[in-house]
Amino acid sequence: MFPAPPNFSAAVHPMPSFGFGPASPFSNAANVPQAQFLSQDPLHQGGDPNSPELFKSNVQLLQQQVLDLQEFARRVLAKIQNAYQTGSSPATTEADIATLKQMLGLVTETMRQSGVGALPVLHGAMSGATAVPSEAQLLAGTTQNLRTVYNRLQRAQDSAAVAANLLAMDHAPVRVVSQAAQK
Numbered sequence: 001m002f003p004a005p006p007n008f009s010a011a012v013h014p015m016p017s018f019g020f021g022p023a024s025p026f027s028n029a030a031n032v033p034q035a036q037f038l039s040q041d042p043l044h045q046g047g048d049p050n051s052p053e054l055f056k057s058n059v060q061l062l063q064q065q066v067l068d069l070q071e072f073a074r075r076v077l078a079k080i081q082n083a084y085q086t087g088s089s090p091a092t093t094e095a096d097i098a099t100l101k102q103m104l105g106l107v108t109e110t111m112r113q114s115g116v117g118a119l120p121v122l123h124g125a126m127s128g129a130t131a132v133p134s135e136a137q138l139l140a141g142t143t144q145n146l147r148t149v150y151n152r153l154q155r156a157q158d159s160a161a162v163a164a165n166l167l168a169m170d171h172a173p174v175r176v177v178s179q180a181a182q183k
Contacts, residue, residue: 055114058110058114058115058116059116061114062107062110062111062114062116065103065106065107065110066107069100069104069107072096072100072103073100076093076096076097076100079092079093079096
């Protein structure tokens with residue numbers, strides 16, 4: 001006969017808790033700020049969700065959200081860098097990091113729902129000056145990059161040819177026989 005299996009009930013052997021219970025900040029959806037999309041605004045209820053005006057206002061909203069996100073991220077980075085200074089609290093830094101993650105999720109969701117997330121983000125667009133390179137500038141930059149890559153590959157090929165020639169050479173010592181020794 002085999003012995004009876006051990007009892008693995010929760011009353012006898014409680015499972016450890018890893019902080020994902022009701023106290024987790026991610027378990028309560030009410031703590032997460034809700035996105036304020038312009039399409040939910042009463043002024044835009046009857047309008048076309050694909051209108052250029054709505055898209056432009058969504059872009060402006062997202063630009064402001066990204067600027068706020070950058071500012072908050074810089075503050076969090078400063079707190080992380082000054083973590084060992086007196087007066088800094090790891091709890092507030094941890095809370096700020098969690099808030100930063102929520103802000104990032106909010107911006108991401110806003111970008112996804114508004115359609116603005118499909119656009120490339122230009123760094124100059126944040127300052128108001130859009131600097132889109134002209135076709136001639138793009139062509140000149142591409143040509144210069146191709147020349148650089150071509151020259152680098154040409155040097156590598158030349159070096160490989162020299163190495164192959166050195167490996168193919170006979171490395172046996174050459175005996176020089178004088179004419180007097182041959183007679």
